[in-house]
Amino acid sequence: MHFSQRAQAIRPFLAMEFGKHAAALEAAGHRIIKLNIGEPDFGAPPAVLAELQRVVQHEALPYTGALGLDALREAIAGFYQSAHGVAVSPHRVVVTAGASAALLLVTAALVDPGDEVLVGDPSYPCNRQFLSGFGADVRLVPTDAAARFQLDLAAVQRHWSARTKGLMLATPSNPTGTSVPADELAAICDWARLHNAWRIVDEIYLNLSDADAQGRPAQTVLAADPEAIVINSFSKYFGMTGWRLGWAIVPDALVPVMERLAQNYYICASTPAQMAALACFTPASLAVCEARRQEFAARRALVLEGLAQAELPVPVQPDGAFYVYIDVSRTGLDAMRFCQQALDEAHVALTPGHDFGHCSAATHVRLSYAASREDLQEGLLRLQRFVSGLPR
Numbered sequence: 001m002h003f004s005q006r007a008q009a010i011r012p013f014l015a016m017e018f019g020k021h022a023a024a025l026e027a028a029g030h031r032i033i034k035l036n037i038g039e040p041d042f043g044a045p046p047a048v049l050a051e052l053q054r055v056v057q058h059e060a061l062p063y064t065g066a067l068g069l070d071a072l073r074e075a076i077a078g079f080y081q082s083a084h085g086v087a088v089s090p091h092r093v094v095v096t097a098g099a100s101a102a103l104l105l106v107t108a109a110l111v112d113p114g115d116e117v118l119v120g121d122p123s124y125p126c127n128r129q130f131l132s133g134f135g136a137d138v139r140l141v142p143t144d145a146a147a148r149f150q151l152d153l154a155a156v157q158r159h160w161s162a163r164t165k166g167l168m169l170a171t172p173s174n175p176t177g178t179s180v181p182a183d184e185l186a187a188i189c190d191w192a193r194l195h196n197a198w199r200i201v202d203e204i205y206l207n208l209s210d211a212d213a214q215g216r217p218a219q220t221v222l223a224a225d226p227e228a229i230v231i232n233s234f235s236k237y238f239g240m241t242g243w244r245l246g247w248a249i250v251p252d253a254l255v256p257v258m259e260r261l262a263q264n265y266y267i268c269a270s271t272p273a274q275m276a277a278l279a280c281f282t283p284a285s286l287a288v289c290e291a292r293r294q295e296f297a298a299r300r301a302l303v304l305e306g307l308a309q310a311e312l313p314v315p316v317q318p319d320g321a322f323y324v325y326i327d328v329s330r331t332g333l334d335a336m337r338f339c340q341q342a343l344d345e346a347h348v349a350l351t352p353g354h355d356f357g358h359c360s361a362a363t364h365v366r367l368s369y370a371a372s373r374e375d376l377q378e379g380l381l382r383l384q385r386f387v388s389g390l391p392r
Contacts, residue, residue, distance in 0.1 A: 006133055013125060014355040015366075018339060022349040033371070033379035036349040038174060038322065040239040040370045042292055044276075045285040048240070052276035061271045066262035067255070068095020068247070069274045075281045076247055083207065084220045092249050094258045097269045099204055099233035099246035103130045104265065106229055106248060109257045110198055111136045116163040120151040121357030122325070122364070124174045127202060131168065139164075142359035145315035148178040149325065149360070153187045160195070167192055170202035171221075172209055175356045175366035176325040177300075177318025179209060179218065186224035199228040204246075207237040208293050209320035218320065227251045234273075236321070237289055238280050243273045296322050299369045299376055306380030307367075310387045322370045325353075329363040331390050338365055346386040348379045 015036050022032045043049070055061070067073065073093040080088040096102040103126075111117070113135030119128050121140035128138045141159045143149045151169050167188070171180040180188070185201075192199050201221040209218030221228045233246035246269075250258060262268065279285055303324055307314055313327045328338045335352035342348045353364035369376055 009132065010129055011125075015351040018343060018349050018351060021343060025343070025347060030347050032343070033348045033375050033382060035367045035369070035371055035376070035379050036351045038236070038368045038370055039241045040236065040292070040322070041372050042239040044238060044240045044243065045280065045288045047279040047282055047285045048238070048276050051279040052272060055272050055275045059272075059275065061275075064095075064268045064271050064274060066259050066268050068093070068269060069271075069278075072274050072278055075278055079281055080220065080222065080249075083217060084223065086220055086222045088222065088249055089252075091255060092252060094248045094250060094255065094262070095269050095274060096246045096248060096262070097266055098244040099202075099231050099235065100126065100130075101244075101262075101266060101269070102231045102233075102246050102248040103127060103200075105258045105261045106200060106231070106250070106254075107131055107134045107136070108261050108265075109254060110166060112165075114163070115165040116161060118151070118156060118159055118164060118167040120149070120155075120169055120173070121359045122149060122173075122175055122353060122361070123168075123356060124170060124202070125355050125357075127168055127170070136165075137163070140357055140359075144359070148180075148316050149173065149176040150178055150180045150184075151188060152180075152184050153191060156188050156191060160191075164195070164197055166198035166200065168200040168202070170204070172205040172318070172320030174205070174321060175323050175351070175353070175364075176316060177205075177321040177323040178316050178325075179320050182219050182224070185221055189221065189225035189228055193225065193227070199225060200231065201228050202231045204231065204233045204236055205321035206232070207289070208296060208322065210297065222249065229254070234277055234280065237293070238277075238285075239289075239292065240273075240277070240280075243270070243277070245269055245273045245277055296369065299373060300324070302373065302376055303367065303369045303380065306377070306384070310380065310384040312383070312387060322368055324367050324369065325360075326365045326367060327363055328365050331387060332392075333390070334362045335365050336362075342383065342386055346382040348382050348386070 073090040077088045077090040111134040230249040234240040351366040353361040
């Protein structure tokens with residue numbers, strides 16, 4: 001059987017590969033501390049679970065429209081107004097089968113073979129895989145700690161070419177948990193817009209960001225660039241990873257294109273998931289999610305202290321999401337070997353930087369603090385012992 005070049009070019013997602021190895025060790029009787037996957041341990045808010053139980057017992061659950069339930073599109077638009085003070089028309093909201101499906105539709109709509117797209121390095125690997133899958137020439141732009149491991153305007157300008165059709169960035173970022181400052185993000189979008197290039201901004205972790213010095217919530221890119229394309233999800237802030245429900249905010253002209261693509265690619269997002277997700281936007285559910293955001297901040301402080309005790313530096317402290325990007329170069333191991341030995345010897349699962357790009361791949365490791373405090377404390381103790389036992 002002959003496989004497509006597209007299929008042959010895709011590398012394994014190492015976070016999942018280490019998860020498979022962790023599962024094998026668990027099956028052999030070991031207790032594994034899983035800090036490799038970005039999956040909140042809370043689950044959906046209670047009202048959402050109750051609503052799912054109700055709808056599956058009492059509703060016929062037919063297909064919805066390809067763009068999603070009108071009521072859910074309206075609720076998402078209302079969330080941008082209440083949480084961020086930005087008016088978004090429900091018409092521009094596209095409900096999708098997870099953020100991955102939003103990326104699928106957007107890249108299918110915008111990318112032609114050979115189009116150059118700028119993406120920061122490090123960054124979430126699946127984002128660039130969608131771009132490459134539709135023939136884009138993905139240009140990874142190296143970033144460093146001085147730039148918070150994020151694209152900035154100077155880097156965008158240095159790497160821009162006559163072939164550049166668009167850029168994709170994430171704020172806060174996976175794997176680093178760092179955000180692009182609002183004024184820098186606006187400047188990047190202004191530059192791209194002046195050059196008639198599209199802007200995709202992954203805001204999946206936006207509502208898990210720290211408030212600013214005045215206590216105001218982190219701002220969506222739409223406040224500065226209403227025509228930016230935003231990708232978001234119910235997975236992280238609302239804790240609904242396995243529900244596979246996300247959304248995109250797109251310019252008016254893109255809505256009918258997204259609708260046609262969704263009709264043909266997957267018909268619609270899950271009807272019961274959409275119906276239950278309406279309960280995400282009640283005051284009670286939002287209060288639950290805000291309490292969880294604060295819990296993540298407390299876990300981050302615990303993790304940063306534990307890593308310092310293990311002499312594992314974090315070059316840039318995160319300000320959102322639930323990740324830290326650790327420099328392991330002082331251990332004498334590269335990132336892949338560090339993760340392999342930490343799992344085999346300390347039974348702690350992490351993700352090597354090789355998943356996220358090239359420029360810091362060999363020296364950095366991602367830790368997810370989406371796990372419980374008990375697991376984080378145990379995992380940090382194991383890492384401290386593991387690192388202290390390495391030859392100096």
